Amino acid sequence: MRKILVLATVFLMVMLFLSGCNIPWSLENGDSEGGQPNNGNGEEDNKTEVSLYFPSKDNSRIVGEKRKVIAKDDAIVKSCIEALIQGPENEELRKAFPDGTKLLSANMVGDVAIVNFSKEYENTDELDELLLRVSLVNTLTEIEGIEKVRIMVVGQELTGADGQLFGDMARIPLDSEGKPKMNDETTVVIYFSDAYSEKVAAEERIVEITQDKRIEEIIFEELKKGPETEGLDPAIPEGTTLLSVDTENGVCTLNLSKEFVDNHIGGSMAEMMTLNSIVASYTELPNIDSVQFLIEGEVREVFIHSALDSPIKREEESIKK
Structure with a gap:
């Protein structure tokens, strides 16, 4: 009985420590290429419906696809990215991520999601990388508490062709056809x-x-x-x-x-x-x-x-x- 009480006390102290941290969730993942997200016992009450954004095959628009992903234990970000890597169910859309891309880590600082990918992320031309960024940013900013996304590749912040950092990227508004909306x-x-x-x-x-x-x-x-x-x-x-x-x-x-x-x-x-x-x-x-x-x-x-x-x-x- 005393041993059980000691273990319970240690567990409570760990939980109190974690709850005081500024980062609400964090994951380290070295094997997120393709495949379905790991859904544990597969119970429907552990899933939530989200919009995953994919480019059309002709690259003319970016379309949201409703999907159910694992949300248990704050795994929703990992689940969304894994589903993006896997690709769309709609045959008129295509996956944005290059083959072989893996999610290495993800964490939050304030309202910014910081996601780190393997080097395969960079196996794109400028247009495909742009569509990938919009797909990723618009998917993650669907999640409550995420306002911006910072993309890293093997620990280095993503830069454009001119060498400038993209920084923390906000959601790109899309019109009803899936094309970027302009302000007045x-x-x-x-x-x-x-x-x-x-x-x-x-x-x-x-x-x-x-x-x-x-x-x-x-x-x-x-x-x-x-x-x-x-x-x-x-x-x-x-x-x-x-x-x-x-x-x-x-x-x-x-x-x-x-x-x-x-x-x-x-x-x-x-x-x-x-x-x-x-x-x-x-x-x-x-x-x-x-x-x-x-x-x-x-x-x-x-x-x-x-x-x-x-x-x-x-x-x-x-x-x-």
Whole structure:
């Protein structure tokens, strides 16, 4: 009887110590690749319904899928991530995580979930990694008490292509079609060539978002207005109109009128700065990583000197820091 009392006292002291900690839950897990979450005795009362977010197969939207996951003993975060790694049940969706990715650890600091993954997390291109981040952040911020998510890879905080830390990421609002919702006003970054045609420089603009106009159209309008900063040159030749714009699988297709070519000032460097200004402006959007130019609805082999027959990616070395 005395032995039982001693054990009970020790157990109570441990529980009191844990309840005083700032971190409400923590897990260390070296084997979370694929498979169903471990559901113990499988009782339904140990499960809770959550929305898991997955990209569509054409990468055009991110959709919530209702699933039941284990919630016993604060294991809901681990269960949600394991279910994300496993993938969706809906055949129109795809899993966001690269094959082989494992959850190494997860813990909370305040209202921030800090999740640490194996090196396989990085086996993605820029677009897939973006969709993975949105899927993960929006799934975890569904959980009560989680407002932001910090992603680590083998203990190192996740960085973008520019080397900047992503930091603590808040939920990304989605519309009814699963596409990112814009606020009434948002800040866009527009680029213009410097006077020496060596690099493009950024200007921030606060723009109004309306239901009848896409953000891609607004960016073109801002480019067409020209620079506000002295010493920068316009990007869009006079008279150019945007005939149509479409974004799919990370490629923004700009269909421009013939004035884009006919009214350009000419010169290979000036051409390059025009293209770099436009591409840098559009690739500031999280769902765009390259721009395909069309002239009057047709692919043009060259601008005048520069190639236009394939999507053009952002060139960081052309951007003034």
